[in-house]
Amino acid sequence: MNNGMIPQETIDEVLRRYDIAETVGRYVQLSRNGKYLKGLCPFHSERTPSFTVTPEKQIFHCYGCGKGGNVVKFIMEIENETFPEAIKSMCEEAGIPISWQAPDGEQSERQKERSVMTEAHAYAAKFYHAVLRNTAAGTGAMNYLRDRGMTDKLIEEFGLGYAPARWDTLAQALDKKGFDLADMDRGGLLSRRHEGEGFVDRFRDRVMFPIHDGDGKIIAFAGRLMSDGQPKYLNSPESPLFSKSRTLYRFHAAKGAIRKSRQVVLLEGYMDVIKAWSAGVHNGVATMGTALTGEHASLLKRYADEAIVCYDGDDAGMAAASKSIPLLENAGFRVRVGVLPGKMDPDEYITAYGSEAYMREIVEGAVSALKFQLIYLRKSHILLEEDGKLRYLEDAIKLVARRESATERELTLKELAQEFGASTDSLKQDVFKIRQQEKLGTAGDIPGGSWNNEWNDNRSSAKLPKVSVDYVKAEQYLLSWMLQDRETADIVRERLDDRFHVEDHAAIAAYLYAYYAQGHQPDIGRFIATLQDDRLERATSAIALIEVPFGERELADCMRTVERQVTKKDDLQSLYEEMNRAERTGDPLRAAQILTEIIALERRQKES
Structure with a gap:
């Protein structure tokens, strides 16, 4: 991660202004457990709290999925933002002056790629919308939408468009605007030709629905055929911007109503969401043509306590609703289900019976999860x-x-x-x-x-190593003490320096030495902000929660344990070098004897 030109003073001010317990408490219901706060992890499904916040150290850590860090890291994870984006949004909220602007050269390659793709998607949305509203090619699509009950207001509000039937209309337009077409292929707007060079439009002769991220930026599209061909809906592929398992249609517009009502309405299709919105359901969202996932549920649980499932009334819709119930309940939702009659979908029901009936009979009249399961069981x-x-x-x-x-x-x-x-x-x-x-x-x-x-x-691989090897524990204990005391870090540096056996431990120690050398005092939250590495941030937050008695004797014992392991590694390396020399000098018998010693030493190390 690159902080760009963000002054360290600004980062420090953000860490001072944002108390981690208060910030996390906006998204997670926390309860006190001694000096810790615990709750259900917002990043994975769980029934018993394994998510821990430590106000004293201003860090969080989940013992289930391994995520952890300081308050900035939490905002990055919960809002799916980069470090600069999180700092900027936190500054804006807290009224901290934003006095920096990262030049293009300071952006990471990932940020540059995302920025270009976001700009291209915004342009493509305007292009498709203009084709729909202002060209003869879009007349058929406009007639189709009006037949489906779409008013001009809804078409404008939802940014609907039309992708022309030609092979390369958007490709030519993007090329004229100066976009690299290979980038547009990776972003999902174009496809590489099967034969020969060049690119073609991914979407052709389809009504287009822009898909936004949580901040309202267009990151993908869904295109619907107006005929009976297949596939009926074509979604953008997975890209650096778009992940189906993490994205919900219209979530950016609905999250305010969801948070206010603490209730979300889950629908199946894009048209359903639009028609439900026109009926007054402003807390409705839909998945991207896939089943509801644990990531979807975790995202929604940050904003809502109750989920109303309003899928289609046909067999497939009822089966999907039935499968979603345990996933939502295990994420902590109260679940109800809106039962549609006669195999209707929400769009058809609203067209037939009107908005008031839909709100009263289907949304407000939704039955309990168990009642629905019993209805479905009858089939x-x-x-x-x-x-x-x-x-x-x-x-x-x-x-x-x-x-x-x-x-x-x-x-x-x-x-x-x-x-x-x-x-x-x-x-x-x-x-x-x-x-x-x-x-x-x-x-x-x-x-x-x-x-x-x-x-x-x-699940994450960034949790602490699940081993009982003495030197691993010793290294964790040393780092835990070093995070809390500068003098201990100085002692460890003088005796061990970077000779930690676990690679991540060595990296954390090196960062910690540099942190103290700059004159900083022990502050785990601030130290984590300097790491710039997701894996190290998680490992540090986990180590910081380790509590073991500290004294000169314990410190000396741990350093001796680590030194013994270093000595064993040195002995093993010497034997390998001696074996290689014996092989080079033509003494295979001596080389074989040394190999036997190596095998025995490695076996003893595994058993120790």
């Missing part, structure tokens, strides 16, 4: 037959048993008993057996169930 059972009723009840009882609320279980069992002529007491007994067998209510943090597979597959 797979023939309730006209006695055997079908029994099988339905068996499956329904399993769903009820997994609900945490005893009141919800009680009321639902009474309804089932009344409908099917069963005894409430017998249904309660069945539920009790299931809860006993599955040990429900005792789930720990980050269980191995399927709800968390996405996080498990993508």
